[in-house]
Amino acid sequence: MAKKYFITTPIYYVNSVPHIGTALTTLAADVTARYQKMRGREVFFLTGTDENGTKVKEAAEKAGKDPMAFVDEISAKFREIWPGLYIEFDDFIRTTEPRHFATVQEFFRILQSKGHIYSGTYEGWYDVGSETFFKETDLVDGKSPDGNEVRWVKEDNYFFRMSAFADQLLAHIEANPKFILPESRKNEVVSFIKQGLRDVCISRTNPGWGIPVPGDESQVVYVWFDALINYVAATGWPKPGWEAYWPAEVEWMGKDILTRFHATLWPAMLMGVGLPLPETLVGHSWLLMGGEKISKSKGNVVAPLDLAKELAERSGCSDAVAIDAVRYYMAAILPIETDAVFTNDEFDRKYNNDLANDLGNALNRSLAMSHKFVGGAIPDAAVEAQAVEAVALAKSRYEAAMADFRVNDAADAALGVVRFLNKYIDTRAPWALAKAGDPALPSVMRSMLTCLRAAEGLIRPIMPKTADEVASQLGLPALTDWDRIGDESSLPAGVALLQPKPIFPRLDLTKKDEPKKMEPTKTQTPTPKPALTPDEPAIEISIEEFAKVKLKVGRVLEAEPVEGSDKLVKLQVVIGSDRRQIVAGIRKNYTAEDLIGRQVIVCVNLKPAKLRGVESQGMLLAAIDTDGGAILLQPEREAPEGAGVR
RNA sequence: GGCGGCGUAGCUCAGUUGGUUAGAGCGAACGGUUCAUACCCGUUAGGUCAACAGUUCAAAUCUGUUCGCCGCUACCA
Numbered sequence A: 001m002a003k004k005y006f007i008t009t010p011i012y013y014v015n016s017v018p019h020i021g022t023a024l025t026t027l028a029a030d031v032t033a034r035y036q037k038m039r040g041r042e043v044f045f046l047t048g049t050d051e052n053g054t055k056v057k058e059a060a061e062k063a064g065k066d067p068m069a070f071v072d073e074i075s076a077k078f079r080e081i082w083p084g085l086y087i088e089f090d091d092f093i094r095t096t097e098p099r100h101f102a103t104v105q106e107f108f109r110i111l112q113s114k115g116h117i118y119s120g121t122y123e124g125w126y127d128v129g130s131e132t133f134f135k136e137t138d139l140v141d142g143k144s145p146d147g148n149e150v151r152w153v154k155e156d157n158y159f160f161r162m163s164a165f166a167d168q169l170l171a172h173i174e175a176n177p178k179f180i181l182p183e184s185r186k187n188e189v190v191s192f193i194k195q196g197l198r199d200v201c202i203s204r205t206n207p208g209w210g211i212p213v214p215g216d217e218s219q220v221v222y223v224w225f226d227a228l229i230n231y232v233a234a235t236g237w238p239k240p241g242w243e244a245y246w247p248a249e250v251e252w253m254g255k256d257i258l259t260r261f262h263a264t265l266w267p268a269m270l271m272g273v274g275l276p277l278p279e280t281l282v283g284h285s286w287l288l289m290g291g292e293k294i295s296k297s298k299g300n301v302v303a304p305l306d307l308a309k310e311l312a313e314r315s316g317c318s319d320a321v322a323i324d325a326v327r328y329y330m331a332a333i334l335p336i337e338t339d340a341v342f343t344n345d346e347f348d349r350k351y352n353n354d355l356a357n358d359l360g361n362a363l364n365r366s367l368a369m370s371h372k373f374v375g376g377a378i379p380d381a382a383v384e385a386q387a388v389e390a391v392a393l394a395k396s397r398y399e400a401a402m403a404d405f406r407v408n409d410a411a412d413a414a415l416g417v418v419r420f421l422n423k424y425i426d427t428r429a430p431w432a433l434a435k436a437g438d439p440a441l442p443s444v445m446r447s448m449l450t451c452l453r454a455a456e457g458l459i460r461p462i463m464p465k466t467a468d469e470v471a472s473q474l475g476l477p478a479l480t481d482w483d484r485i486g487d488e489s490s491l492p493a494g495v496a497l498l499q500p501k502p503i504f505p506r507l508d509l510t511k512k513d514e515p516k517k518m519e520p521t522k523t524q525t526p527t528p529k530p531a532l533t534p535d536e537p538a539i540e541i542s543i544e545e546f547a548k549v550k551l552k553v554g555r556v557l558e559a560e561p562v563e564g565s566d567k568l569v570k571l572q573v574v575i576g577s578d579r580r581q582i583v584a585g586i587r588k589n590y591t592a593e594d595l596i597g598r599q600v601i602v603c604v605n606l607k608p609a610k611l612r613g614v615e616s617q618g619m620l621l622a623a624i625d626t627d628g629g630a631i632l633l634q635p636e637r638e639a640p641e642g643a644g645v646r
Numbered sequence B: 001g002g003c004g005g006c007g008u009a010g011c012u013c014a015g016u017u018g019g020u021u022a023g024a025g026c027g028a029a030c031g032g033u034u035c036a037u038a039c040c041c042g043u044u045a046g047g048u049c050a051a052c053a054g055u056u057c058a059a060a061u062c063u064g065u066u067c068g069c070c071g072c073u074a075c076c077a
Helices: A020-038 A054-062 A067-085 A098-113 A162-175 A183-194 A223-228 A255-273 A304-315 A319-333 A344-373 A385-403 A407-428 A430-436 A441-459 A464-473 A543-547
Strands: A005-008 A043-050 A091-094 A117-127 A132-134 A151-160 A203-205 A216-221 A250-254 A280-284 A287-289 A340-342 A551-561 A569-575 A578-584 A599-603 A609-611 A614-616 A622-624 A630-632
Touching: A005 A020, A020 A043, A020 A067, A020 A250, A020 A280, A020 A287, A020 A304, A020 A319, A020 A407, A043 A067, A054 A067, A067 A091, A067 A304, A067 A319, A091 A098, A098 A117, A098 A216, A098 A223, A098 A255, A151 A203, A151 A216, A151 A255, A162 A183, A162 A255, A183 A255, A216 A223, A223 A255, A250 A255, A255 A280, A304 A319, A304 A344, A319 A344, A319 A407, A319 A464, A340 A344, A344 A407, A344 A430, A344 A441, A344 A464, A385 A407, A385 A441, A407 A430, A407 A441, A430 A441, A441 A464, A569 A599, A578 A614
Parallel strands: A005 A043, A005 A250, A043 A091, A250 A280, A287 A340
Antiparallel strands: A117 A132, A117 A151, A203 A216, A551 A569, A551 A599, A569 A578, A609 A614, A622 A630
């Protein structure tokens, strides 16, 4: 059996809904799948849902439902929504399915038998929200780096010896330039690995939900370890036949889950088991809403289906075309290297300019002319050289773009043919040829139709329904074979063309004063940064705001270096009747002895934080020296113990 | 703090291994055309290619420094 072209998206957590961000990933995968199918590859496009986390169980309980019923319900919703965007996956895997359980357990067993798994005690912080373990020092203000609540867990668990795979992983990345795309992400991954990989805890106490560790029912497999295996589970591994699917040619994802999971943990797991690695991991960047990351809590989520629905209402295009328009927009701005910004205005502009004015109008005018000048049928004549070249150029640009998964460049290449066509029509002016009775007219008309036929093929992976409509107006069956794009045979002479019918009715964008319904609720607000240099004016705050900062005079009672640190010192500070432990990074300038007995100014209402695992319950005020060192502030003369400062 | 990236026309961005007058799209202005969804085509942007210094016969493209932004990472409070 021929190896299938295997494309994956991440499996989505059942507590989220598809928004324009997750749709972006899935769309990219769908465009890749449709393109490869046209190229003649047998494609296996996998997506699915991630259902095993502790969070899922808790969410189910909160909803008063049985976990299984809960995930059934939500997973179904997920599964149903993608076809609405014309996303055609071949398989939808759920991590609660028996096939997934079986593969995960086998995976675990093999790693164990090869000595890559050992048991130990895990003690640390666990973020249920993102199902991630954190070190003390990873925490920000007592929360995870993403701002989620964390809880302290201490339990006996199984650990995966990820550290053992660092060198092998680096070598693989080095030897396979397209293993991680884009380039900038690859560099990040490399430096991440070079810092040293830690072994990872891959199990948790069984909460009655999840995949039991083989041979130890008291534990379930850690959700990330479990989730990643879905890609292999869908191939049927370890049952025979999986080789026809695995390894994946491309795994699409957002950049957030590339470095820590897909580009380190996942390949290490595969290496441990002895399976080949995916050919390419693509970690695309974000689509920002008015400059901010898409986030439900910020209320700036734009659901792609709503966007399409609204477009259909405003423009009068069909629902199918509106969905294609959303697909086109997402594909055209798909951010690979850097983040891109979504705005309604840009969406509207792209609809009008690229789709209505360029593509739609080109088809319309070409058909109209065909009816007027050559009897409404595809002429039997030679295609002019410049048209042949333009088509070939666009096609090769498209192919080059897709070879690197630059879907945005592929979209641009497809539109390139249309742009050429409009110029060509103007240059050759068929209406003038008709008036003059020029014999070149059939050739010119055929050249125009050739461009349209090619455009139909090129846009098909991105806009399948629109491509169908173009084909239909040309009186032809859909062009689904990539190799026939630009081929003479794709445009049989004598075929009757249909009367043109606008596919993309123009949006009227003249009424600018009306506020847009879908405008992001929040506009970009630059993060205020403290003014550090005298010539830089400070951001003004009110006296009330300043009063929020509680400063007091304290006295250092004890001081000792923080173990394992060369900058931090742990202080016991007496502030009146209060006593605090404060960690300060001032060892460069002060020894412990220097500090004991000294009066200091302390910010007493700063949120406690852990530094190098040691809690700090305040901050010492210090001037910053020219070399970045600290100069402690001290009352000009002895101040009363615990005196306020303002 | 460390590592990496970025800073190019009003806006969004391209700019291969350094080489004649620095490009595209959008917006704007002007002109042309009439087949077409008032569309399309052309011309126009006088951009110190963030700043400064250096290497070179020659730099947006290499080196250094500074400023600003972003990402990753950390013993930043």
